[in-house]
Amino acid sequence: MRLQLALNVPDIDQAVAYYSKLFGVTPHKRRDGYANFAIEAPPLKLVLFEQPDAGERLNHLGVEVLDRELLGRNLQRLTDAGILEEVQRDETCCHATQDKVWSRAPDGTRWEWYRITDDNPAPARETLGGVCCARKEATEDIGLG
Known part of the structure; x- marks a missing residue:
């Protein structure tokens, strides 16, 4: 499990150069924008x-989990707490296919718990990063856990 921080940047090349130096690593994945x-x-x-x-x-903000069971437990926990906003199954976004559970903090900050199911989906299924973060209704049962 690891924390996710998703930032909007004005210039992707400058940002990649900076964060590569800051953390001493190269990008795991790089696409246009x-x-x-x-x-x-x-x-x-x-x-x-x-x-x-x-x-x-x-x-x-988000939390990446590596197994389906942990994502299912967090889906149930958010549901029980009354803070589940949205559920997505088999969503191709950010150049990966994922299952996601979303919540929104009182200040409006969006949080996702997610699991990558395919880190290299077919290009025809890919969507732009900004587009895939659009809100959907939290009605679909994703059958986790």
Whole structure:
């Protein structure tokens, strides 16, 4: 499990150069207008979306989990707590196919718990990073856990 920090950046090349130096690693994945870093120490998934006109630099926060059972337990925990906002199954976003569980903090900050099911999906299924973070209704049972 590792924390995810997703940022909107005005220039992806400058951001990649900076964060590569800051954390001493190269991007795990790099696409047009998108990059992510899988940092071991500290355990962090840093995601960068090139969005020059974004009003906020923070896109969202998240927790990446490695197994289906843990994602299912967090789905149940958020449901029981009454803070589940959205569920996505088999969603191709950020150049990976994922199962996701979303919540929104009182200040509006979006949090996702997610599990990558395919880190290299077929290009026809890929969507742009900013588009895949659009809100959906929390009605679909994703059958986790």
